Amino acid sequence: MKPVSDLTDAEAAAELAQLAENIAAADRAYHERDAPDLTDAEYDALRRRNAEIEARFPHLTRADSPSNRVGAAPGGGFAKVRHQVPMLSLGNAFAPDDFAEFCDRARRFLGLKDALAFVAEPKIDGLSISLTYDEGKFVRGATRGDGSEGEDVTANLRTMDAVPNRLHGEAPARIEIRGEVFMTKADFLALNAAQEAAGGKIFANPRNAAAGSLRQLDSRITASRRLSLFAYAMGQASTRVASTHWGYLERLKAWGFSVNPLSELLATEGDAAAFQAKIGAARAGLPYDIDGVVYKLDDLSLQERLGYVGREPRWAIAWKFPAERATTILQDIGIQVGRTGALTPVAQLQPVNVGGVLVTRATLHNEDEIARKDVRVGDTVVLQRAGDVIPQIVSVVLENRPEGTVPYVFPDMCPVCGSAAVRPPGEVVKRCTGGLICAAQVEERLVHFVSRAAFDIDGLGEKTVREFHAAGLLRGPADIFALPAHEADIAAREGWGELSARNLSRAIEARRRIPLARFIYALGIRRIGEANAKLLARHYGSFANWRAQMSAAVAIGSEARIDLSGIIGIGQAIAEELVEFFAEPRNMAVIDALEGALLEIEDAAPPAAAEGELAGKLIVFTGSLATMSRPEAKAMAERLGAKVSDSVSKRTDLVVVGEDAGSKAKRAADLGVRTLTEAEWRALAGL
Numbered sequence: 001m002k003p004v005s006d007l008t009d010a011e012a013a014a015e016l017a018q019l020a021e022n023i024a025a026a027d028r029a030y031h032e033r034d035a036p037d038l039t040d041a042e043y044d045a046l047r048r049r050n051a052e053i054e055a056r057f058p059h060l061t062r063a064d065s066p067s068n069r070v071g072a073a074p075g076g077g078f079a080k081v082r083h084q085v086p087m088l089s090l091g092n093a094f095a096p097d098d099f100a101e102f103c104d105r106a107r108r109f110l111g112l113k114d115a116l117a118f119v120a121e122p123k124i125d126g127l128s129i130s131l132t133y134d135e136g137k138f139v140r141g142a143t144r145g146d147g148s149e150g151e152d153v154t155a156n157l158r159t160m161d162a163v164p165n166r167l168h169g170e171a172p173a174r175i176e177i178r179g180e181v182f183m184t185k186a187d188f189l190a191l192n193a194a195q196e197a198a199g200g201k202i203f204a205n206p207r208n209a210a211a212g213s214l215r216q217l218d219s220r221i222t223a224s225r226r227l228s229l230f231a232y233a234m235g236q237a238s239t240r241v242a243s244t245h246w247g248y249l250e251r252l253k254a255w256g257f258s259v260n261p262l263s264e265l266l267a268t269e270g271d272a273a274a275f276q277a278k279i280g281a282a283r284a285g286l287p288y289d290i291d292g293v294v295y296k297l298d299d300l301s302l303q304e305r306l307g308y309v310g311r312e313p314r315w316a317i318a319w320k321f322p323a324e325r326a327t328t329i330l331q332d333i334g335i336q337v338g339r340t341g342a343l344t345p346v347a348q349l350q351p352v353n354v355g356g357v358l359v360t361r362a363t364l365h366n367e368d369e370i371a372r373k374d375v376r377v378g379d380t381v382v383l384q385r386a387g388d389v390i391p392q393i394v395s396v397v398l399e400n401r402p403e404g405t406v407p408y409v410f411p412d413m414c415p416v417c418g419s420a421a422v423r424p425p426g427e428v429v430k431r432c433t434g435g436l437i438c439a440a441q442v443e444e445r446l447v448h449f450v451s452r453a454a455f456d457i458d459g460l461g462e463k464t465v466r467e468f469h470a471a472g473l474l475r476g477p478a479d480i481f482a483l484p485a486h487e488a489d490i491a492a493r494e495g496w497g498e499l500s501a502r503n504l505s506r507a508i509e510a511r512r513r514i515p516l517a518r519f520i521y522a523l524g525i526r527r528i529g530e531a532n533a534k535l536l537a538r539h540y541g542s543f544a545n546w547r548a549q550m551s552a553a554v555a556i557g558s559e560a561r562i563d564l565s566g567i568i569g570i571g572q573a574i575a576e577e578l579v580e581f582f583a584e585p586r587n588m589a590v591i592d593a594l595e596g597a598l599l600e601i602e603d604a605a606p607p608a609a610a611e612g613e614l615a616g617k618l619i620v621f622t623g624s625l626a627t628m629s630r631p632e633a634k635a636m637a638e639r640l641g642a643k644v645s646d647s648v649s650k651r652t653d654l655v656v657v658g659e660d661a662g663s664k665a666k667r668a669a670d671l672g673v674r675t676l677t678e679a680e681w682r683a684l685a686g687l
C-alpha cells in the first residue's frame with residue numbers, strides 16, 4: 001500500500017471510493033447480520049486509512065464517507081436509539097430535611113423501620129450515555145435524549161480511551177452500562193484556547209464542551225477532544241451481576257471502567273450530611289465540575305421494589321450544593337405571557353456572573369412576590385442560581401436603594417393582546433383572559449407543541465416557531481402540517497435553503513403519526529405535564545375514547561367524571577382543567593384541525609406485563625395491608641399492567657380489602673365488584 005503522502009488526487013479518490021464500499025459492507029455484516037467478516041484490527045485499519053486519506057485530501061471527502069456515516073441517519077444527523085430501559089433523571093434535595101424526607105418516604109414505601117445504607121457519588125455535570133456490550137464487546141453507545149430515545153453516537157464513543165472496546169473478564173451475554181461523559185476543567189480551558197486561536201466555537205462551560213464534542217457527525221473531531229467518563233449505573237442486563245450497587249461499581253472497575261474514586265459506601269443515611277460537607281469542601285479543588293452528590297440505595301432488591309415515580313427513581317436522589325449568589329442592579333421589570341395566559345414578571349438585570357453563568361434575567365414569580373419583597377426598578381438585588389433552575393431574586397439590598405423609586409404596579413391588562421388580566425380569588429397567578437385571541441398564548445402553545453416531549457420536530461425549534469408565527473406562516477398547531485406545501489417559500493427565507501426546507505418537510509411528515517401520550521401533552525392543557533399525559537393515555541387507551549370521555553365528564557357526578565378524578569395522580573383540580581379545556585369550542589377547533597392533518601394518533605402501548613392476569617384490570621385498594629405499604633401495592637399493581645383507582649365504580653374489576661376497610665368495601669359489595677383479601681392479592685401478584 002502506498003504511503004498517503006505519495007497518492008495523487010485520482011488515486012486518493014479511487015481508494016476513498018473503495019474504502020467507503022468495503023467499510024459499508026463490513027458494517028452491514030456486523031450490525032445487520034451479526035456476522036463480522038473482518039477482525040477488529042482489520043476493520044480499524046480500514047477506518048484509519050480512510051481517515052488519513054481524508055485528512056490529507058479533505059476536498060475529496062465523499063458524501064457517503066464512513067467517517068460521516070457510522071451512527072448517522074439517512075437524512076443527516078444521528079440515528080435514533082430506543083432505550084430498552086428508560087434513562088431517567090433524579091429528584092433533588094437542597095437541605096438535610098429534604099434528604100431525611102426522601103429516606104422516610106422510601107422507608108414508608110417499603111414498610112421498613114431500619115436506617116438505609118447508601119452509595120454516595122459526586123454528581124458530575126456532564127451528559128449521561130448508555131453503552132451496550134454484547135458478549136463483552138462494545139456494540140452501541142447512545143445519548144440520553146428524551147430518556148426513551150437517544151442518539152446513536154457509537155462511532156464517537158469508540159474514539160474515547162475511557163470506553164473499553166472489550167470488557168475485561170467475564171461478562172453477561174448483554175449488558176448496558178451507563179455513565180457520565182465529561183470534560184475536565186483543564187481540558188475545557190485548553191479546548192477553548194485552541195478554539196479561540198483557530199477562530200472556532202467557544203464553549204460556555206465544560207458540560208457544553210463535552211456535549212458538543214460527543215455530538216459531532218465527524219468522529220475525527222470527537223477523537224481530537226479530550227473526553228472523560230465515570231460509569232455509575234445499570235441499564236439492561238441479561239443476567240444479574242451484583243446484589244448491591246457497591247458490588248456493581250466493583251464489577252464496573254473490573255471490566256475496565258473508571259468509577260469516581262470519591263464514591264463511598266455509607267452504612268447508614270446518617271452519614272450523608274458529613275459526606276456532603278466533605279465533598280463540598282473538596283469541590284473547588286477537584287479537576288472537574290460537580291454540582292452535588294447522588295445518593296443511591298445500596299441494596300438492589302430494595303431499589304427494584306421502590307421503582308420509579310414519573311421520571312425519577314424512588315431509590316436515589318441528587319443532593320445539590322447550596323445555590324450560588326451574586327448582587328446586581330434591577331434595570332426593569334417585564335411581563336411575560338405564558339401558554340396558559342399566566343402573566344409572569346421577569347427582572348431585566350445588569351448582566352452578572354453567578355457561579356460561572358452570565359445572568360441577565362430572573363423570574364420574579366408573581367404579583368405577591370414582588371410586593372412581599374418590595375422589589376423596585378433601580379434596586380440592587382441579591383440573585384441566586386441553583387443547578388438548572390431559572391435564576392431567582394432572593395432579596396433587595398435596601399441600603400443601596402436610590403431616591404425616587406416607586407413600588408411596582410402589576411398590570412391589569414395583558415401587555416400583548418390588551419385583554420383583561422384576572423386573578424381568581426385564592427390564586428397567586430394573574431391570567432390573560434384572551435385565550436387563543438392572544439398572540440402570546442398562541443405562540444407559547446406552538447412552542448410547547450413542538451417541544452421535545454411533544455411533537456419534537458427536527459428543524460422546528462423554539463426560534464423557528466417564533467419566526468414562523470411572526471411571519472404568519474403558523475397561526476395554530478395544525479398549520480405546521482401545511483408547511484411542507486410551502487417548502488419553496490421556506491427555502492427562500494433567510495438562513496434557509498432547499499436542503500433545510502426539504503429536511504423540515506420530511507421531519508414534519510414523519511410526525512403525522514404520534515403516540516397518544518405525546519399528543520395529549522402537546523395540547524398544552526394546564527397541569528397536564530408529561531407524567532399526567534402518560535397517565536391519561538394509559539387510562540383511556542385511544543384518542544377517540546379519551547375525547548368522548550372528556551366530553552362526558554363535563555357533567556359533575558357523571559360516571560366519566562368519577563372515573564377521571566379517580567385516576568391516581570389526577571384528582572379533582574386536574575379533572576376540572578381537562579373539562580374546562582374540552583368545553584372551550586376554540587380548543588375543539590384546534591383538535592379537529594389537528595385530527596384532519598395527522599395520519600394517526602397511536603393508541604397507548606399496552607402495559608408492560610400485558611399477558612398477566614392483572615393486565616388491563618381496574619383495581620382499588622382499601623383499608624391497610626399488613627405485608628406492604630399502600631404505595632408499594634399500587635406501584636406493584638401498575639407494574640403488572642393494572643390501573644389503580646381511588647374510587648369504586650361499575651368499571652372496577654377488583655377491590656383489595658385490607659384491615660379496617662370502610663365505605664369502599666361496602667360500595668364494592670353493593671355494585672357486585674369482586675373483592676380480594678390481602679393473601680388472595682399476593683397470590684394474584686405472584687408473591
Ligand code: IVH
Nearest residue numbers: 088089090121123124127128232233294313
Ligand atoms: S444516576 C436513575 N449517578 O445526573 C438514576 N446520575 O439528574 C440515573 N449524573 O441524567 C442517574 N452523576 O446525567 C447518576 N453518579 C451519578 C451521576 C448522575 C451525574 C447525572 C446524569 C443524570 C442526571 C440526573
